[in-house]
Amino acid sequence: MSLREKYKTVRQHTEDLLKPLSTEDHLAQPMMDVSPPKWHLGHTTWFFETFILKNFLEDYQEFDPTFNFLFNSYYETVGKRLVRDQRGNMTRPPLENIYQYRAYVNQQMDVYLSGDPDPKSLELLELGLNHEQQHQELFLTDFKYILGVQPFYPVYREDFEESKVEKGKQEWIQVWKGTYRIGFKGNGFCFDNEKGRHQVFLHDFEISNKLVTNGEYLEFIEAGGYRDFRYWHSEGWAWVQENQVEAPLYWEKSEGKWQHFTLAGLKDINPDEPLAHISYYEAYAYAEWKGLRLPTEQEWEAANELFKWGQRWEWTNSAYLAYPGFKKEEGAVGEYNGKFMVNQMVLRGASVATPEGHSRPTYRNFFHPHLRWQFTGLRLAR
Amino acid sequence: MSLREKYKTVRQHTEDLLKPLSTEDHLAQPMMDVSPPKWHLGHTTWFFETFILKNFLEDYQEFDPTFNFLFNSYYETVGKRLVRDQRGNMTRPPLENIYQYRAYVNQQMDVYLSGDPDPKSLELLELGLNHEQQHQELFLTDFKYILGVQPFYPVYREDFEESKVEKGKQEWIQVWKGTYRIGFKGNGFCFDNEKGRHQVFLHDFEISNKLVTNGEYLEFIEAGGYRDFRYWHSEGWAWVQENQVEAPLYWEKSEGKWQHFTLAGLKDINPDEPLAHISYYEAYAYAEWKGLRLPTEQEWEAANELFKWGQRWEWTNSAYLAYPGFKKEEGAVGEYNGKFMVNQMVLRGASVATPEGHSRPTYRNFFHPHLRWQFTGLRLAR
Amino acid sequence: MSLREKYKTVRQHTEDLLKPLSTEDHLAQPMMDVSPPKWHLGHTTWFFETFILKNFLEDYQEFDPTFNFLFNSYYETVGKRLVRDQRGNMTRPPLENIYQYRAYVNQQMDVYLSGDPDPKSLELLELGLNHEQQHQELFLTDFKYILGVQPFYPVYREDFEESKVEKGKQEWIQVWKGTYRIGFKGNGFCFDNEKGRHQVFLHDFEISNKLVTNGEYLEFIEAGGYRDFRYWHSEGWAWVQENQVEAPLYWEKSEGKWQHFTLAGLKDINPDEPLAHISYYEAYAYAEWKGLRLPTEQEWEAANELFKWGQRWEWTNSAYLAYPGFKKEEGAVGEYNGKFMVNQMVLRGASVATPEGHSRPTYRNFFHPHLRWQFTGLRLAR
């Protein structure tokens, strides 16, 4: 597929994902980390306008100069921006303007890509498409959260399957100690945080062939895991107490039966399916309770060909830090990853919300340890 | 006008007020005190359904049992309710359902009122209509606030005039000391907080025939009034510092010129128009700076026939407290007023947003001293 | 007693009150409203130094120029000051310096008063002595709070009696409607907030001859008063829930028996003694539960000769506002009262902690409605 076609496909996919939404559904922001769908639509478009069209397409006419303020996420380089927690209040411009914005930028991009595009701009195009795919995933998890605060358990799509049972027995995969190579190799696209392929020394370890399931986690709940400080980080224990956490996000017990809210509505918990929507604190506490541990991101990467992955982002026991030799990109896109390298933990894998082909074995996802609105699960090691 | 006609007129007026809004405009809540227009639509309807139809119309079928949760404002008696700051996230049910709800309740009310309505229900009907008129005013001020956070100064209605110049010279009206009667008299509707007509003794005082104007207030600003603690309550001074307040709400200085945001868009300040959007703290500080004071609500009421009022809610120097002989209504509507009688100040008069005929000389409006998103101004006394 | 003798007596009384304290006891500040005893010692001394010695005693040598920063409470006129919640951390200068400061200022005051003092300074002297008496009361209540946070129920003085049973039956005192005069009269000292004697019209009312007792309040607790929103202000109910309030401050139930912490240690509740340590919210809720109400401050003052008072500050249903004709004093002492006239409620009477002769029938005490570390009780009216 040419980049021009790929551009069309990715951009169209975003709009397809939003088809089931009402106009109003586009405008809610029930917590600061969640962005309204309307904002995702505008922001991903702004990325192409700002970093490609404005810089590389001669005589490009900006669609609307106020949009830079509205749809800049966090790029200090690119000027002032709307404070994050006000995104849900932007009733103007109306949604149809945002779609006009998309159409206009798409058309201009098509003009640009039909010509003789600058190689530097094609790198930014790849980045922009991967960026849009990240927002496709964020849209799904944000929108699940938005539906989750409605009092009626509304449905996004009746046929949305959040997970599948992993067949076969749980087994331990042995990995021998030695020097392994970590980080992206090859010619395709990757983010700057994956670059700088390097060696690490790993000791013998074993890693599970399967993700932890709902049923296994229920044992932890029923054994009083949320009421026993011994399994928790000090900050995790404070988080449990302050938020009165008793189960993963979206779980609720009604008449003795555990159910969870999904993008297909409220469903009974299937004990055999992989667990989701836990924080790093919970992942760690569960592992402590089992007398086991989470893998590091290096262990995960070294072993990833030995098990199946892709249903769930998997918390690792690695903090999100620069690889040796990490270099920020020049200019505004240098703000993409590096400035978040503190106080966050790495997740590896992919989830049901990740666009096909978007992730890879070296992909480094990262979130603060208390967050759990993503499809986050865990795999044990020892 | 019969009550049945009055019901139709008032209910229709709400919908007329919302006509200029886009679907998205119905769903923003940029601060907790502001409710989304969609919520006003539902809540005012819920009032009639809950207090009249459910209690008085035989075999009444509730429109949707979940609406009690969504549209109860603060009536503890009537069950659990949505937390206030989540009103802006209720994308479901969609707006058209709320209009169906209105149509259904209106139709059922019409059936009920065509019959032989219980006299008690007619009292509640009057209350419900006055309640809806209060929400018409709140809608306008809330919606001004919603438009005010948009980055583009959008317009509600080009022809919306927020105020008119009061003609003639400022003069002091003399009122002689003596015993005055305060509180509602007559047979029409009034709120419970106006009842219990009683005597008060007032000393000689003078009250201005005119509201304080923008131009007069500008002198206070330019004299450094916001930077001199001597004019402020201790809590007012803390409020100024913490919020870096330098002018009334919606005012901004651009290239040396003061402008303010109005429902007709951004306009130059007219120095001769009455001032609006100030907190009680600012009203008090301005009066201190002038060496004058605010009237008490009793002084205002005793003198109200001697000046024109109705353009602006006027801060008084009276705390919102029960009149001698105040009695809460029985049942849930007893929660209407009494439970707010602490930490709020009384405002008298009316504003451009007040529906015609809704206010009266004994009407007691009240807000916390730091709030200023209503059309609030002041009249001096001495 | 001459003013010079009165000065010595009042100043000595402060030091006598602090005799039972260890050096460390002088330095705790477990909540912001509480000041460490050491600070009370310095601040009351600073008052005389700042307002009298510096202004009226020729060639007066300031004791230490840094003390103005440390011991200014809230007088913006007098310069910068320590932020309030850091008072408990001022380990330097040491306590003995504060006593030297007191001795030095006392000696200089004696010099000054032996001469031919300026009449204006004598007014400030009266104010300073009354100010010190207010701090004597604050010291006792603050120190009770300090001891109350220690885990061992320590004793201030074994023989400290916080209250006495009011003998005789509860009866209602009838007061007839008419015009009453309110505010200070006579030649003695009073605060500016009592001045401007004026007329008010009161309607018929009855007021109890006795304060509400512990036993009566226990009935409210046992009837579930803290769990029934109907008796509470909206803000009072939020306060109960947020702070999980279930009883007056210092009360605790242990093995089915109610006890309370007092300045003489932990004691059983005596049901016949007057109730103390309740907030305005609780006073109001209790009255609502009884179907009665609190008196206004004007009713209280008009009737005060008809009942005994002085054991407890009594919450009234009056907000703390200016009397007609209220004028701030000139200069810094103008900050004494006026700037607190918002969001507070008036208490009348006196308490066990009030120095003898300090209060009077026109005395207006005031606190925010949620505070209860003072000896606050209530008297019912109807």
Added chain:
Amino acid sequence: MSLREKYKTVRQHTEDLLKPLSTEDHLAQPMMDVSPPKWHLGHTTWFFETFILKNFLEDYQEFDPTFNFLFNSYYETVGKRLVRDQRGNMTRPPLENIYQYRAYVNQQMDVYLSGDPDPKSLELLELGLNHEQQHQELFLTDFKYILGVQPFYPVYREDFEESKVEKGKQEWIQVWKGTYRIGFKGNGFCFDNEKGRHQVFLHDFEISNKLVTNGEYLEFIEAGGYRDFRYWHSEGWAWVQENQVEAPLYWEKSEGKWQHFTLAGLKDINPDEPLAHISYYEAYAYAEWKGLRLPTEQEWEAANELFKWGQRWEWTNSAYLAYPGFKKEEGAVGEYNGKFMVNQMVLRGASVATPEGHSRPTYRNFFHPHLRWQFTGLRLAR
């Protein structure tokens, strides 16, 4: 030195450090992370009483059963404890009781150690002594902070030298890539977080022979480093803005000259001395500005014999996480380190406040990235 003698020496050293303090100095807690000196005295004693005497000395009589509540820091296993931010309000028991407690526990420990102590108890004794040494360092930094909030720049000890100029030129030390062994080896004491000696692979790197100096950091300040987001983590930038940070802790500019508060009072900044009192965010931003980076803790440990260290805790770019094979100790002392392994960064080295012989090349200190009241500095790598 026998363990019995070592016990006496370490315990005596704590008391020696506190000699310059007044009684009041023992009781301040100006921020939550700072503990009052009195609490350090009690808590270190409690450690020996709780983990050794109560478990190993037959018929041991607890000094005071209430002390477990007062002096337990964070051991959930050992029962309820005082909330952390109330430590500064514990005026009772008086300081002399804490010294009696120390004397009593010391005497009982001497009895115990003169007998035939259980080998398990001797491990705990080593831990207790190292624990007390950690609190000696904390005492010095806490007390610097306490003095720092006093308005008069008081002096702890006139002859206290916080740092020494590192002589010689700045040079880069080359370290070649390869597998290195990390973690404690040998027979002496170490904390559990150093255990599990293991291999890591390091790539070529260079590390500075010298710490960054005040003068070098001043260049960063003067180049506008605190006002340029490009050098900061996203969270670091928010921290700078929210706290209006413009220089290291304790630095102030007065009449164009930079000074800093030290334990010997206010001093001019010596540009050649090593920098101290910076947060991880500042260390990172400085390195970014220089186009360099911080070393990882593994790099630091691998290279530590090639440079001099010990004047300053050095921020590394490593998050505080478990080594491969990390195991918590059994029982309450298992809470010593493991539960803090999230959201903190590792520091290596030692500081002027570290007791002699307490640190070692494998020692892992750790703090949250925003904290800077320790003697924290940085060494660059590339």
